[in-house]
Amino acid sequence: MTEVPNSDARHSAKMAKKKAARDKIMAGKSGDKGLIIVHTGAGKGKSSSGFGMILRCIAHGMPCAVVQFIKGAWDTGERRLLTQNFGDLCQFHAMGEGFTWETQDRQRDIEAAQAGWEKAKELIRDPSIRLVLLDEINIALRYDYLDVEEVLTFLREERPPLTHVVLTGRNAKNELVEASDLVTEMTLIKHPFRSGVRGQPGVEF
Numbered sequence: 001m002t003e004v005p006n007s008d009a010r011h012s013a014k015m016a017k018k019k020a021a022r023d024k025i026m027a028g029k030s031g032d033k034g035l036i037i038v039h040t041g042a043g044k045g046k047s048s049s050g051f052g053m054i055l056r057c058i059a060h061g062m063p064c065a066v067v068q069f070i071k072g073a074w075d076t077g078e079r080r081l082l083t084q085n086f087g088d089l090c091q092f093h094a095m096g097e098g099f100t101w102e103t104q105d106r107q108r109d110i111e112a113a114q115a116g117w118e119k120a121k122e123l124i125r126d127p128s129i130r131l132v133l134l135d136e137i138n139i140a141l142r143y144d145y146l147d148v149e150e151v152l153t154f155l156r157e158e159r160p161p162l163t164h165v166v167l168t169g170r171n172a173k174n175e176l177v178e179a180s181d182l183v184t185e186m187t188l189i190k191h192p193f194r195s196g197v198r199g200q201p202g203v204e205f
Helices: 001-026 044-058 077-087 106-125 139-144 148-157 172-181
Strands: 036-040 062-070 089-096 133-136 164-168 180-184
Touching: 001 133, 001 139, 036 044, 036 077, 036 172, 044 062, 044 089, 044 133, 062 106, 077 089, 089 106, 106 133, 106 139, 106 148, 139 164, 148 172
Parallel strands: 036 164, 036 180, 062 089, 062 133, 133 164
Antiparallel strands: none
């Protein structure tokens, strides 16, 4: 019976030591900065995570915006939620026409991507908009519908200092990964689609 209080005491001492170390680390952090954030990888959750950040902005009363580069033709749950309930805080622009194998027209895909990028630049330039989600832009960059150097130059030179920009999609280009402040790669371990299950409302869209 005497081991329990000793164990509790050891735990308390260990946690106190961790807190002191953490407090020391946090004391060295200061200032606010707009971040370039990339969500990439073969696993699910890239867009979902981006929309989670959009909801956080809305909860903080921070104006935000979404530009969808590929899934614009879809009737998604996030699009319904944001346009019907939070249009005063979140602009939503569905610029894509579907996946590349659906349009089967490279020039049309390029024009849609470039129109999306023009809208994205307009939104990012507005310092009142605190976060802009560029959903599936990595696909447009991967297929060279947009020039990655042009995108990076704009983000470096014209993005307001406190504006966050989130770029989602598989196969993020190395140049983008290098230039970003925060990069997360979603790893695919298991997905129901491979077992013959189609995308489910509330899970995939």
